Amino acid sequence: MAKLRVRFTFTPELIQEPVIWQLGQKFPIITNIRGADVRQAFGWALLELEGEEDQINQGIEWVRSTGIEVELVTGDVIE
Amino acid sequence: MAFASALKCRECGREYPTDPLNVCEFCFGPLEVAYDYEAISRAISRERIQNGPLTMWRYQDLLPVDGDHAVDLQTGFTPLMKAPNLGRLLGLDHLYIKNDAVNPTNSFKDRVVSVASTKALEYEFKTLACASTGNLAGSVAAHAARAGMNAYIFIPADLERGKVVGAAIYGPTLVAINGSYDDVNRLCSELADTYPWAFVNINMRPYYAEGSKTLGYEVAEQLGWQAPAHCIVPSASGSMFTKIWKGLKEFEDLELIPKVHTHMHMTQAAGCAPIAEAYEAGVTRVRPVKPNSIAKSLAIGNPADGYYSLKTIQESDGDATIVPEDEVVAGIQMLAENEGIFTETAGGVVISGLKRLVERGAIKRDEVTVAYITGNGLKTLEAVEDTVRSVTIDPTTSSFEEQVLNA
Ligand SMILES: Cc1ncc(COP(=O)(O)O)c(C=O)c1O
Ligand SMILES: [Zn+2]
Numbered sequence: 001m002a003k004l005r006v007r008f009t010f011t012p013e014l015i016q017e018p019v020i021w022q023l024g025q026k027f028p029i030i031t032n033i034r035g036a037d038v039r040q041a042f043g044w045a046l047l048e049l050e051g052e053e054d055q056i057n058q059g060i061e062w063v064r065s066t067g068i069e070v071e072l073v074t075g076d077v078i079e
Numbered sequence: 080m081a082f083a084s085a086l087k088c089r090e091c092g093r094e095y096p097t098d099p100l101n102v103c104e105f106c107f108g109p110l111e112v113a114y115d116y117e118a119i120s121r122a123i124s125r126e127r128i129q130n131g132p133l134t135m136w137r138y139q140d141l142l143p144v145d146g147d148h149a150v151d152l153q154t155g156f157t158p159l160m161k162a163p164n165l166g167r168l169l170g171l172d173h174l175y176i177k178n179d180a181v182n183p184t185n186s187f188k189d190r191v192v193s194v195a196s197t198k199a200l201e202y203e204f205k206t207l208a209c210a211s212t213g214n215l216a217g218s219v220a221a222h223a224a225r226a227g228m229n230a231y232i233f234i235p236a237d238l239e240r241g242k243v244v245g246a247a248i249y250g251p252t253l254v255a256i257n258g259s260y261d262d263v264n265r266l267c268s269e270l271a272d273t274y275p276w277a278f279v280n281i282n283m284r285p286y287y288a289e290g291s292k293t294l295g296y297e298v299a300e301q302l303g304w305q306a307p308a309h310c311i312v313p314s315a316s317g318s319m320f321t322k323i324w325k326g327l328k329e330f331e332d333l334e335l336i337p338k339v340h341t342h343m344h345m346t347q348a349a350g351c352a353p354i355a356e357a358y359e360a361g362v363t364r365v366r367p368v369k370p371n372s373i374a375k376s377l378a379i380g381n382p383a384d385g386y387y388s389l390k391t392i393q394e395s396d397g398d399a400t401i402v403p404e405d406e407v408v409a410g411i412q413m414l415a416e417n418e419g420i421f422t423e424t425a426g427g428v429v430i431s432g433l434k435r436l437v438e439r440g441a442i443k444r445d446e447v448t449v450a451y452i453t454g455n456g457l458k459t460l461e462a463v464e465d466t467v468r469s470v471t472i473d474p475t476t477s478s479f480e481e482q483v484l485n486a
Contacts, residue, residue: 002269005107035106044364046107053269071367073107075383077267078235078260079188079215079280079316 002053005034005073006060010043014067020045027051027059046073082119083143086110086285089387097143099202099277101284109383110285112143120333125304128335135190135293141329142194142293143286150196150226152183155293159301159449164417165430169437173447175307176414177298180422184221184245185455186214186376187319191290192279196222198286199277205229206276210267213242214376214454219279220249231276233267235260239375241458260370260380284383291319295326298449299336306331306339308446311433313425313453314345315379317354317388323451324391343397344441345388346432348374348407348424354385355399363389373407373462374424376454398441406431408463411456421456429453 008019015038024031029051036045049056060070086095090108101110123140131137135155158178166174179187192215199207207223208231209215216232223230230251234243238255247253256263271281279287299306306327312320324343331339347355350372357365365385370378382388392399402410407424410431415421422430429450436442456463470486472478 003272004268005102069367071381072264072268073102074268074281075385076260076316076379076381077264077271077278077281077383078210078212078379 001050002056004049004056004060006047006049007071007073008045008047008063009069009071010038010045011067012042015043017066019063019066019068020047023059023063026062027055029055029059081145082114082116082122082140083112084115085113087113099198099204099282101282112285112289114141114143116329116332123333123335125300125335128300135193135290135297138293138296141296141326143289144194144197145201148197148200149193150200150222151193152189152221152225154182154189154193156297157181159298160418160420162418162450165414168413168417169434170444171437171442171446171448172444175298175302175447175449176418176420177294177449177451178420179294179451179453180420180426180455184214184217185458186218186423187291187294187451187453188214188218189222190293191287191318192218192222194290195277195279195283195287196226196228198283199228199279200226202277204275204277206231206274208267208270208274208276208278209233209280210263210278211246212375212378213238213245213458215280216242216246216253217249220246220251220253223251224249233263235263239459239461241460245458260378288318288322288384291322292326292329294319294451295323296330298323299327299330302447302449304336305447306336306341307449308340309342309344309436309442309448311344311346311429311436311448311450313374313377313429313432313451314347314354314382314388315377316382317345317384319451319453320345321384321387321391324395341395342441343391343395344432344436345392345397345399346402346428347399348372348377348428349401349403350374351378351380352399352401353380354382354388355401357385358389358392358399359401365389373404374428375459376423376425377428398436400432400435402428402431402435408466410434411463412466414452415456420452422452423454423456423459424462425454426452426456427462
């Protein structure tokens with residue numbers, strides 16, 4: 001099992017989509033929301049994803065395909 | 080731990096013991112070292128600092144380490160040089176270069192890694208690790224060698240030769256990753272969770288980052304215990320930028336220097352300028368970019384300290400400048416030809432950025448201005464190879480006169 005901390009950033013068109021719920025339905029991943037700020041113009045959510053590594057990878061791939069930006073919470077670690 | 084009292088979440092303020100941790104368990108915010116400043120202020124003085132070693136460790140009271148066993152390659156207390164020629168060219172009477180390219184592994188990264196590796200030993204880690212595009216790789220490998228630790232260095236497979244060799248020579252396990260930046264990042268975050276290693280810029284990050292404060296302290300001390308009016312700084316993650324400011328403010332709070340009126344000017348190259356773009360757009364959220372820049376050491380598309388850098392700009396009444404890619408090499412040449420200092424691409428960004436700042440009136444002729452040169456030109460020869468020329472001749476006076484003097 002792997003854990004990954006990610007930030008989703010939503011554009012206004014996507015705010016009404018239940019993407020986090022869908023993610024947990026489509027893939028065997030536990031989605032634990034740790035912080036969020038959703039307004040009219042934009043939104044973001046901090047999540048911890050838990051599951052098998054390739055399931056998390058596929059899940060993130062799918063979230064990106066909906067147009068949501070996915071970043072690792074730590075930011076880049078390459079310096 | 081002398082005066083460091085806790086790790087504190089920069090978002091929600093929760094406190095944690097000074098352990099190898101970098102994010103708040105509760106809100107995922109980044110953790111920062113908190114100090115007992117009252118105790119520090121009773122202990123510290125200009126005199127005490129001046130009697131310390133001629134390295135960054137003269138400021139040990141303000142660094143988060145315990146004993147007297149720093150992993151030290153004699154980093155810091157690098158020259159602050161008056162730059163009269165470049166100053167004349169740009170129209171500045173008090174221009175100084177902070178030449179941090181002369182550190183042991185030729186970049187300012189030795190400051191942060193010296194602290195991180197010292198902490199790693201305190202926590203009894205056996206292995207030092209990092210993900211790097213160059214300067215950090217060499218510094219981590221060298222400090223691990225000095226400390227007798229194992230080193231794992233992760234780099235993108237397409238890194239420049241000079242940086243690969245410059246890290247490999249110290250004998251680390253050097254791992255080149257087939258994949259994008261995102262892939263290397265991703266892998267290292269996972270490895271940091273899995274293996275009991277000290278990743279200097281992941282689980283050691285709060286301590287690591289503090290090392291850059293010494294770039295603020297030194298400049299203030301070298302200017303005769305006062306802060307400059309302007310600092311020009313190159314940014315990737317934004318960490319150093321925020322810590323120079325933190326260093327100056329700490330000196331002010333401890334009454335080691337008079338009130339700070341420094342304007343913090345960030346510079347980034349156009350091919351990777353996420354923080355400067357957010358500044359220009361007037362937003363506080365930094366939008367990640369895909370880097371494509373000649374200034375590879377600054378090519379962080381998703382900067383960890385982007386938001387806090389924007390706060391530093393705001394607090395210091397500073398700004399951020401985007402330097403066009405085709406002005407980076409010109410900046411390197413300007414510094415080399417006028418002051419005899421050969422910097423890497425990050426320094427080219429700083430000097431060309433400085434020129435733009437003067438041109439748009441952000442810096443006045445009589446103001447004390449410090450340009451931070453953080454890396455050495457020998458590491459990025461590729462960037463300037465095509466701009467230099469030499470003549471090859473036969474060993475005769477006539478060919479010298481024909482092909483050189485009268486050419
Ligand atoms: C030479 C040089 N200057 C500046 C930076 C920027 O540092 P920071 O990530 O703290 O913004 C780096 C590294 O990332 C570097 O290698
Ligand atoms: Zn927190």
